[in-house]
Amino acid sequence: MSVRNALLGLLGQRPRHGYELHAAFEAVVGGKLNWDVKPAQIYTTLSRLAERGLVVEKALEQAGGPEKRIFAITPEGRNELLEWLAAPVKTEHQRDKFFLKLMLSLATGEVDPGLVIYAQRASLYQELHDLTIQRENVDPASELSRIMMLDRAIMHLEADLRWLDMIEARLDDIRRQPLPEPKARPRGRPPKTKNDSSGR
Amino acid sequence: MPIVETEKLTKIYGKGETAVTALKDVDLRIEAGEFVAVMGPSGCGKSTLLHLIGGLDRPTSGRVLVDGDDLAELDDTTLTEIRRRRMGFVFQFFNLIPILGAAENAALPLVLDGVKPAVAKAKAVEWLERLGLPDRVDNRPDELSGGQQQRVAMARALTNDPALILADEPTGNLDSRAADEIAGLLRRISSEWGRTVLMVTHDPRIAANADRIVFLKDGTIVNETYLESHGKGEEKQVRERMELL
Ligand SMILES: Nc1ncnc2c1ncn2[C@@H]1O[C@H](COP(=O)(O)OP(=O)(O)OP(=O)(O)O)[C@@H](O)[C@H]1O
Ligand SMILES: [Mg+2]
Numbered sequence: 001m002s003v004r005n006a007l008l009g010l011l012g013q014r015p016r017h018g019y020e021l022h023a024a025f026e027a028v029v030g031g032k033l034n035w036d037v038k039p040a041q042i043y044t045t046l047s048r049l050a051e052r053g054l055v056v057e058k059a060l061e062q063a064g065g066p067e068k069r070i071f072a073i074t075p076e077g078r079n080e081l082l083e084w085l086a087a088p089v090k091t092e093h094q095r096d097k098f099f100l101k102l103m104l105s106l107a108t109g110e111v112d113p114g115l116v117i118y119a120q121r122a123s124l125y126q127e128l129h130d131l132t133i134q135r136e137n138v139d140p141a142s143e144l145s146r147i148m149m150l151d152r153a154i155m156h157l158e159a160d161l162r163w164l165d166m167i168e169a170r171l172d173d174i175r176r177q178p179l180p181e182p183k184a185r186p187r188g189r190p191p192k193t194k195n196d197s198s199g200r
Numbered sequence: 201m202p203i204v205e206t207e208k209l210t211k212i213y214g215k216g217e218t219a220v221t222a223l224k225d226v227d228l229r230i231e232a233g234e235f236v237a238v239m240g241p242s243g244c245g246k247s248t249l250l251h252l253i254g255g256l257d258r259p260t261s262g263r264v265l266v267d268g269d270d271l272a273e274l275d276d277t278t279l280t281e282i283r284r285r286r287m288g289f290v291f292q293f294f295n296l297i298p299i300l301g302a303a304e305n306a307a308l309p310l311v312l313d314g315v316k317p318a319v320a321k322a323k324a325v326e327w328l329e330r331l332g333l334p335d336r337v338d339n340r341p342d343e344l345s346g347g348q349q350q351r352v353a354m355a356r357a358l359t360n361d362p363a364l365i366l367a368d369e370p371t372g373n374l375d376s377r378a379a380d381e382i383a384g385l386l387r388r389i390s391s392e393w394g395r396t397v398l399m400v401t402h403d404p405r406i407a408a409n410a411d412r413i414v415f416l417k418d419g420t421i422v423n424e425t426y427l428e429s430h431g432k433g434e435e436k437q438v439r440e441r442m443e444l445l
Contacts, residue, residue, distance in 0.1 A: 118423055121423070121425065122425040125404070125407070125408055125413060125425050125427060126425075126427055126428070128404060128405065128408035129408045129409070129427040129428075129429070130429075132380075132383075132405070132408050132409060133429060136384055154405065157404075158404050158405055161404040162404070165241075169241075
């Protein structure tokens with residue numbers, strides 16, 4: 001959805017053709033390392049937007065070169081864009097791949113959870129190191145938006161590192177507690193008779 | 201030869217029932233030019249380690265070798281000499297002399313060492329310029345920001361051309377922006393100016409500037425992580441992980 005709405009926004013700036021949109025998207029997210037979208041996805045998204053009447057194919061440009069389809073936003077498209085811009089964004093902090101790994105290391109006993117934490121910490125520090133160096137080489141006078149994105153990543157890494165310290169400090173307590181298991185349920189489907197009053 | 205090497209370094213404060221083991225059997229090697237960060241929870245022995253390596257305190261047992269010299273075998277005069285000539289210290293509090301200008305503050309160790317004031321000041325100004333304070337050499341500490349004062353303290357630590365810089369929470373008293381700047385300078389002190397830097401910090405962001413992070417817990421080294429700046433990091437970490445498993 002975000003890619004779709006970003007394309008609406010970029011077309012809200014001015015009409016563009018697909019190739020231009022792809023380049024504009026890449027620039028605004030700070031490079032394809034941050035958010036890689038393939039040209040094919042741009043084109044399929046554009047056709048879906050067109051089907052819904054949010055964008056229209058405006059004209060063909062053909063200044064000597066090959067034919068290019070130019071897209072423009074419609075009033076309906078602009079309404080959607082405004083709605084999207086004004087709505088807050090939900091984060092996904094409770095879904096965590098590392099946490100899953102840690103829990104499975106505890107559950108299986110295959111690898112010492114301490115080592116899982118250590119490997120993660122080393123990797124986070126390496127990322128933090130790389131971002132810190134990148135950040136130093138960005139010119140705040142002209143590329144402040146890039147710095148803002150780097151700062152976001154840096155701050156999240158800092159938080160992750162502190163969280164790891166916390167987990168490590170409490171690892172022995174975590175080990176002592178039973179691992180979360182699914183709630184026990186009677187086998188099979190519960191009978192669906194009129195007399196059944198359970199759960200009411 | 202490593203510039204710093206500790207062997208089973210142990211420090212116990214106090215005696216009997218109230219004895220506190222601040223460091224236990226720490227083996228640490230630091231190569232010349234390396235930038236090493238020491239991290240760990242409060243009270244784990246970070247400052248103690250720095251003080252023992254800096255010869256500010258004597259170990260209960262074990263050894264500290266600086267440039268191959270066993271600090272325990274030196275008399276106090278020689279130890280003081282080594283501290284002055286081969287080491288520079290930077291602390292959380294800048295401890296500048298209020299009535300002296302930036303250059304005079306930075307030149308002080310050299311002047312106390314008997315260097316002519318004009319020569320000492322020239323050397324100090326050189327370092328203040330490298331550390332980004334070319335236009336503040338005559339300002340007194342109360343006319344400088346915290347980050348600028350810390351730069352003066354760093355220049356003071358560097359004027360006698362020490363091979364080893366020891367920094368205990370050098371950014372502990374600064375906001376995050378000034379802290380970043382100081383951390384960046386510490387990295388340049390190692391990568392551009394070839395000094396060895398051993399820094400204690402509890403701030404991950406500051407530690408991430410180092411070549412290596414050493415994690416202390418309850419007085420012992422529990423982990424170490426090498427950080428690589430040229431994309432080789434991942435490969436090396438994978439290797440480290442394989443060795444662990
Ligand atoms: N002079 C001293 N006399 C007695 N105990 C001491 C002395 N100096 C330090 N300790 C103890 O030795 C342990 C390690 O102290 P140290 O100052 O090295 O910790 P640290 O890692 O630097 O902590 P922080 O992050 O709070 O600065 C602590 O338990 C401390 O109370
Ligand atoms: Mg300390």
